[in-house]
Amino acid sequence: MRYIKELIALTAVFLFAGCTQPTVPDPDPVDTTYGSDTGGVTTDGVDDGGWGAGEEVSWDQMAENLPAVIYFEFDSSDIRAQDADTVRRHAILLADNPDARVLLEGHADERGSREYNIGLGERRAQSVRRALMFQGGQTNQIRTVSFGEERPAATGSSESAYSQNRRVEIRYE
Amino acid sequence: MLLTRFALTLMLAICLTEVAGAQGVIIDIQGGQIQRTPIAVVPFGWQGNTPEPPLDVAEVIRADLYASGRFDPRPESAMLQKPTTGAEVDFDDWTILGVEAVVIGRLIQTGDNEFTVQFQLFDPFGQEQLDSFRVPATRAALRRETHRLADRIYEELTGIKGVFATRVAYVSARQQAGEDIYRLVVADYDGANEYPMLESTDPLMSPAWSPDGRRIAYVSFEETRSSIFVQTLRTRNRIRVSSEPGINGAPSFSPDGRKLVITLGGVDGNLDIYTLDLRTRERQRLTTHRAIDTEGTWSPDGRYIYFTSDRSGGPQIYRIPAEGGEPERITFEGSYNARPRLSPDGETLALITNDRGNFRIGIMDLDNRNLIVLSTGQQDESPSFAPNSEIIIYATRAGGNGVLETVSADGLIRSRRASGSGDIREPVWSPFPRF
Known part of the structure; x- marks a missing residue:
């Protein structure tokens, strides 16, 4: 049952991403606009001290502008619809930059057994890994690690802490 | 491999040397539901170079037996006598307190850092000695050897092997x-x-x-x-x-x-x-x-x-x-x-x-x-x-x-x-x- 749900979630991510993979990131209405491959960054008075004009945008700089944490429901490793775009943009970054290396850190909330929670954190990291690979990320670009409940983002025994701790952190290495 | 070893050595180097934890039992019983057996552990006699013994042996044994949840060691103030040898034990002084077992003993210094701990266990109602034992111990091992004595007492009284050591x-x-x-x-x-x-x-x-x-x-x-x-x-x-x-x-x-x-x-x-x-x-x-x-x-x-x-x-x-x-x-x-x-x-x-x-x-x-x-x-x-x-x-x-x-x-x-x-x-x- 769990695997079927995961498949559906993957399919949803895929549909959301569209069928063709763009080679440059879509301009983001909030973030600084990326230039073309040869150009730099358009700084039109909004940028508060980013990169200078004419400078090449490296993949790690692009990575810094992407949300780096994906959150999960209780006992679930399904990527939620609102995170599909984030995952898609990381996948594009990986596809466009074969040198980029990413570490997916899976985490769980504190409830239950510690080693089983290592398993749940890994399941979440693998869910993100498969979504990234499905959309162009390569095996050799992606490494996973699960910290289970050992590295909580929020402390305390409340649902709000739990929901912040059920997560995958996407770190470029 | 060499690098790994080096990293490990570094890591161990920052690791602390032995830290003496709080001495004495740090256990708080949260309400047992069984009747504790009254018992007396008399302060141990001390023969050594210093006025005070290096360890209050009786107190460690008392704490162990209390922590087991099965015994209620009576306070020193309740004791009518404090014998340190078997010959001094008056069973009537203990049956009147209602204690079902009495532990007495001595800590003897045998070298700069060497000691002997010996104890005897009595049943005051049966008017008999249940056990007696002695162990040598270095200064560093004294507490551990005392836990072993407590294990022995616990096993004698309950039939269950003790885990105090x-x-x-x-x-x-x-x-x-x-x-x-x-x-x-x-x-x-x-x-x-x-x-x-x-x-x-x-x-x-x-x-x-x-x-x-x-x-x-x-x-x-x-x-x-x-x-x-x-x-x-x-x-x-x-x-x-x-x-x-x-x-x-x-x-x-x-x-x-x-x-x-x-x-x-x-x-x-x-x-x-x-x-x-x-x-x-x-x-x-x-x-x-x-x-x-x-x-x-x-x-x-x-x-x-x-x-x-x-x-x-x-x-x-x-x-x-x-x-x-x-x-x-x-x-x-x-x-x-x-x-x-x-x-x-x-x-x-x-x-x-x-x-x-x-x-x-x-x-x-x-x-x-x-x-x-x-x-x-x-x-x-x-x-x-x-x-x-x-x-x-x-x-x-x-x-x-x-x-x-x-x-x-x-x-x-x-x-x-x-x-x-x-x-x-x-x-x-x-x-x-x-x-």
Whole structure:
């Protein structure tokens, strides 16, 4: 049952991403606009001290502008619809930059057994890994690690802490 | 390899030297439901070079017997006499107090750092001596030898082997200068003599004793990956025994100490149970299911490996022949049963169970498969049996921190340990010490 749900979630991510993979990131209405491959960054008075004009945008700089944490429901490793775009943009970054290396850190909330929670954190990291690979990320670009409940983002025994701790952190290495 | 060794040495170098923990028992009984037996432990006589003895032997014995939950050592102020030799004992002075056993003894200095502890145990109502014993002890071993005497007294009076000379390993975590500091600690069963084996800024987890009590296996996340180490207590030398891609977790020793059962996840993150021969480094894969299979632990007779699997949807306990075969499901009650640990006598299984929304410690009788909940917290975890199979230690949460509790296997005696600083988790009880 769990695997079927995961498949559906993957399919949803895929549909959301569209069928063709763009080679440059879509301009983001909030973030600084990326230039073309040869150009730099358009700084039109909004940028508060980013990169200078004419400078090449490296993949790690692009990575810094992407949300780096994906959150999960209780006992679930399904990527939620609102995170599909984030995952898609990381996948594009990986596809466009074969040198980029990413570490997916899976985490769980504190409830239950510690080693089983290592398993749940890994399941979440693998869910993100498969979504990234499905959309162009390569095996050799992606490494996973699960910290289970050992590295909580929020402390305390409340649902709000739990929901912040059920997560995958996407770190470029 | 050289580099690794260097890194390890560095890490061990920052590790602290032995820290004397709070001396004295730091256990607070939370209300036993059985009648405690009144007993008297008379202050021990002292013959030595100093006015005061190096250790209050009687007080250590009193604290041990009290901590067991089965005895009520009477205060010194209630004693009508304080004999230190058998000839001085007047049984009437003790029957009038209603005490069912009297312990007397002497601590004798035999060298600069050498001592002899001797004791006698009397039944004042039967007017007879039940036991007498003496042990030599160095200054450093005095407390430990006193725990051994308490073990002997406990066994004489209850018929159950005492665990006062055993130790507990656990992991503690705390924040220091904005950094998480994880420590693997070994302490006496009562929390005294805390000895940090390892300190790391990356998580440490899943400590497991070797059957001879000389080594501890654990998982470390140094270098942002999980690896399994085996560390020798005496020398502090450690060996990285498993560092495969993906998860390396949940180590537990075979009864003969030659193998570990471990969990490996691989690149694709499918957690399965393996055994690892510590000498040949040969691995045998026991499970292949795509569900989470983890937390393997040997049955004391070596025939089975019990483990957690969520192949049925939620986590439940299964077992598989240690040489490989078909998994058999053991738990059916409730939606969540994990982290199996067998009692050393092989008769019961301790686990974490979801009890109406709370994660609690349960035990299952392996004969009739009845499951009983023993703890009362919301986040109780990591049950571990004492080597006499009578007591289970586990971690619970109090005031936002992990603390340790013990409960007797019949559920009647529960106690909490006053904890040092930090968040304490994953207690594992040592085997009986070998002298």
